[in-house]
Amino acid sequence: MPHPLIAATLSLLLSATLLPAQTPPALDQIHSQPELEATIRSLDTALFAAYNACNLPAFSALLADDVEFYHDQGGLTLGRAALTESVRKNVCGHVTRQLTPGSLRVYPMKGLGAVEMGTHRFFENGSPTPSGEADFVHLWLYKDNAWHLARVLSYDHHAVRN
Numbered sequence: 001m002p003h004p005l006i007a008a009t010l011s012l013l014l015s016a017t018l019l020p021a022q023t024p025p026a027l028d029q030i031h032s033q034p035e036l037e038a039t040i041r042s043l044d045t046a047l048f049a050a051y052n053a054c055n056l057p058a059f060s061a062l063l064a065d066d067v068e069f070y071h072d073q074g075g076l077t078l079g080r081a082a083l084t085e086s087v088r089k090n091v092c093g094h095v096t097r098q099l100t101p102g103s104l105r106v107y108p109m110k111g112l113g114a115v116e117m118g119t120h121r122f123f124e125n126g127s128p129t130p131s132g133e134a135d136f137v138h139l140w141l142y143k144d145n146a147w148h149l150a151r152v153l154s155y156d157h158h159a160v161r162n
Contacts, residue, residue: 027113027142037106040116043140043147044099048120054092060084064141064148072134072155096123100133113141113150121160130160 024039043062050058060080069077069086077083103119116138121130139151 024147026145027111027147033106033108036108036114037104039147040106040114040140041104043149044104044116044138047149048097048099051087051091052096054088056084056088056092059087062147062149064143064150067148067150067152069152070154073157094124095131096126097121098123098130109139109141113139113143113147115139132157133160134158 022042024042025035030036030039047059047062050056050062063080063083065080066078067080067083069083071077074086077086098121100119100121105117107115107117109115117136119133119135121133123129124131134154134157136155137151137153138149140147141150
């Protein structure tokens with residue numbers, strides 16, 4: 001049995017890797033477009049840091065229970081468990097995602113949350129050259145004192161255009 005101090009330290013380190021570095025503000029605490037953009041950017045960063053590192057507990061924690069993921073090539077995935085499993089099977093160890101600089105757009109959804117739109121690039125097996133890019137729309141909802149990704153449209157997947 002490990003020493004209690006070692007066990008406590010390991011527990012603290014594990015929990016720190018599963019939580020975002022900073023908790024995003026509540027929807028009613030956001031009073032400007034720049035604050036909303038910063039909030040959604042931080043959620044996007046946390047979601048895809050977990051996605052890229054295959055940190056499935058952290059990834060899953062940012063999804064709504066009833067998340068709907070619409071992919072132009074892969075079809076529809078319904079629910080947190082199914083989407084997390086899809087990432088485990090199809091993404092982990094194979095693909096990473098990077099937001100295309102300057103592409104992020106954020107729009108408020110009064111009383112609900114925000115719509116995030118942009119373009120992202122995908123890199124296969126650690127390659128420095130992107131293998132493809134796509135556009136996306138994310139609906140982030142603030143409910144029960146937390147932000148969750150509720151709806152995803154991922155479309156126009158194609159080779160990177162120079």
